[in-house]
Amino acid sequence: MQPRAGPIDGPKATGHHEPRATPAHRHVGPHNGGVGPDHATAAIQARSLRKTYGRVTAVDGVDLTVQAGDVYGFLGPNGAGKTTTLRMLLGLIKPEAGSIQLFGTPIERGAAARAGVAGFVETPRFYPYLSARKNLRLCATYDRDPGANARIDPALELVDLPGRADDKAGGFSYGMRQRLGIAAALVRDPRLLILDEPTLGLDPAGMRDMRQLVKRLSGEGITILLSSHVMGEVEDICDRVAIIRSGSIVYEGTIAELKSSSAGGYRLHTGDDAAALAILRSRDGVRGLSETAEGLHFSAEAAVVEQLVAALVGAGIGVRAVVPQGDSLEALFFRFTEGDQDAAATVADTA
Numbered sequence: 001m002q003p004r005a006g007p008i009d010g011p012k013a014t015g016h017h018e019p020r021a022t023p024a025h026r027h028v029g030p031h032n033g034g035v036g037p038d039h040a041t042a043a044i045q046a047r048s049l050r051k052t053y054g055r056v057t058a059v060d061g062v063d064l065t066v067q068a069g070d071v072y073g074f075l076g077p078n079g080a081g082k083t084t085t086l087r088m089l090l091g092l093i094k095p096e097a098g099s100i101q102l103f104g105t106p107i108e109r110g111a112a113a114r115a116g117v118a119g120f121v122e123t124p125r126f127y128p129y130l131s132a133r134k135n136l137r138l139c140a141t142y143d144r145d146p147g148a149n150a151r152i153d154p155a156l157e158l159v160d161l162p163g164r165a166d167d168k169a170g171g172f173s174y175g176m177r178q179r180l181g182i183a184a185a186l187v188r189d190p191r192l193l194i195l196d197e198p199t200l201g202l203d204p205a206g207m208r209d210m211r212q213l214v215k216r217l218s219g220e221g222i223t224i225l226l227s228s229h230v231m232g233e234v235e236d237i238c239d240r241v242a243i244i245r246s247g248s249i250v251y252e253g254t255i256a257e258l259k260s261s262s263a264g265g266y267r268l269h270t271g272d273d274a275a276a277l278a279i280l281r282s283r284d285g286v287r288g289l290s291e292t293a294e295g296l297h298f299s300a301e302a303a304v305v306e307q308l309v310a311a312l313v314g315a316g317i318g319v320r321a322v323v324p325q326g327d328s329l330e331a332l333f334f335r336f337t338e339g340d341q342d343a344a345a346t347v348a349d350t351a
């Protein structure tokens with residue numbers, strides 16, 4: 001049995017022929033979701049995954065721990081290695097090194113490990129000349145699961161396609177195909193759903209509907225791992241995130257932890273910003289000072305800010321606002337996925 005969305009999606013699974021790799025419990029950082037042998041029953045426990053294509057190292061030592069019940073966001077820019085990692089988790093390609101356990105079962109055990117795991121990478125594909133319902137029937141037949149046929153109509157209902165169930169899949173719009181892909185996964189009655197950029201290419205309403213669907217499926221007890229390259233998008237639906245950059249995980253933890261890691265920035269607005277600027281420049285402990293139309297921006301410890309406010313008032317400068325600023329999620333994403341990797345690591349360490 002092979003996890004898949006549509007009947008013609010992806011190459012054959014080969015994972016169960018590979019020699020068993022030694023699990024390496026490499027610690028990613030302070031918020032890696034409970035790495036270690038105590039978490040053997042995590043929905044996904046991947047360790048030191050590696051995959052190369054010629055000279056390109058697509059995935060380079062990736063660790064992921066997704067706990068049962070999580071809605072887990074897998075974030076990274078184009079080419080970071082998201083799809084390659086998800087392909088390995090779905091058994092569509094074989095890792096060159098590393099180990100994967102799904103609900104505690106090593107993938108080398110083939111169908112036993114993949115039972116209850118469904119999803120798709122990139123765009124799900126279907127037989128274009130068959131109706132949506134017939135495509136799903138084909139999925140059910142492949143799985144030889146006697147209960148699968150009874151799940152087809154509820155699945156179509158859940159993804160909001162019942163009115164188009166007898167239309168040919170080839171005539172479906174991109175968003176409809178994405179939803180049919182999820183219906184195909186649901187026919188397998190999954191406890192783990194793996195979705196590769198499920199909102200990519202959808203219009204704003206389609207994105208909202210997809211987010212609602214993911215929440216609904218999570219509410220039904222399905223563990224969900226979804227990739228995205230938009231931090232703001234996953235904020236709404238995900239409990240935990242991993243950020244991948246050039247094949248390696250650069251952050252793993254909650255978005256709240258990620259946001260709090262960027263605390264310490266302030267916006268200051270006074271009656272005389274020019275005079276305030278001169279005072280800020282003269283003080284120790286004030287970092288990253290800049291002047292914008294909204295006021296002065298800087299970073300400092302709380303105690304330094306308190307002294308600063310006293311100094312400004314003492315100098316006769318009226319303080320109108322001192323507003324703590326976290327980096328926007330977008331800025332955090334860029335910090336982790338672009339430029340100086342050490343700066344990003346510092347944020348992870350202080351998270």
Ligand SMILES: Nc1ncnc2c1ncn2[C@@H]1O[C@H](COP(=O)(O)OP(=O)(O)OP(=O)(O)O)[C@@H](O)[C@H]1O
Pocket residue numbers: 053056057058076077078079080081082083084085229
């Ligand atoms: N079948 C393949 N053959 C050759 N190179 C590949 C193959 N699949 C992936 N790669 C390379 O591996 C790297 C990671 O690709 P991957 O598709 O996993 O990234 P991604 O994070 O999913 O990106 P995107 O956001 O664009 O979907 C890229 O450099 C890509 O060119």
Ligand SMILES: [Mg+2]
Pocket residue numbers: 082083084196
């Ligand atoms: Mg991809």
